[in-house]
Amino acid sequence: MYPFAYTKPADTAAVLAAGARGGRYIAGGTTLVDLMRETVERPGTLVDISGLPLEDVRDTARGLRIGALARMADVAAHPRVRAAYPVLTQSLELAASPQLRNMATIDGNILQRTRCTYFRDVSAACNKRRPGSGCAALDGYNRSHAILGTSDACVATHPSDLTVALAALAASVHLLGPDGEREVALTEFLLQPGDTRTASTTCGEVN
Ligand SMILES: Cc1cc2nc3c(=O)[nH]c(=O)nc-3n(C[C@H](O)[C@H](O)[C@H](O)COP(=O)(O)OP(=O)(O)OC[C@H]3O[C@@H](n4cnc5c(N)ncnc54)[C@H](O)[C@@H]3O)c2cc1C
Structure with missing residues (x-):
């Protein structure tokens, strides 16, 4: 450290x-x-x-609104989620471990960086970690990498199981910044696997 x-x-x-x-x-x-x-x-x-205070999960006129800081375990167990959006419960309960889900939040899950082995190995080439250094995954161990939407710069998938379910439900994210709040479709918010930007989203350099 x-x-x-x-x-x-x-x-x-x-x-x-x-x-x-x-x-x-x-x-x-x-x-x-x-x-x-x-x-x-x-x-x-x-x-x-x-x-x-961003842990609320509640119904609105437009559908379910999940607070950014709701814990994965709490959302998975929420009666309204279980009854009306079981795919969210299923995706959350498949992820990580009970201990991690008790600690981890929904925004952290959506905004987590890729779990590509080469991104996490600082001795390996990785365009996401060091732009322009190359992509060791292309000719390396790539069994768990993306097939669709890739480029010759990056083949890393998004690591969140939850985002797949949220994308299928046409979810959007509410972003709060210095210019106020805005809503963006989740599928526009997250980058495609082949994107060479070091960010994970379309809205920031790192996150
Ligand atoms: C061993 C292990 C196994 C795992 N397996 C799975 C799995 O099978 N499926 C799966 O989906 N996930 C898996 N994960 C990932 C896990 O779900 C995430 O670690 C967790 O959801 C992150 O949430 P967090 O609140 O701890 O985020 P943090 O670690 O606090 O943050 C994650 C990222 O989000 C950013 N961030 C957080 N909140 C905000 C915000 N409000 N605005 C801007 N940026 C923000 C942080 O800067 C950071 O870059 C696994 C993790 C581990 C350690």
């Missing part, structure tokens, strides 16, 4: 301000801390958003 700063702002405005100063958001930490330990990611400041 290496030295980094840590802050836990009390409200959304302070979280956004800390993010605008270059801080990296951390929710359950089940992916980001791993990546920091492996020095794949080296954020200077962690902005802990886990104290924000």
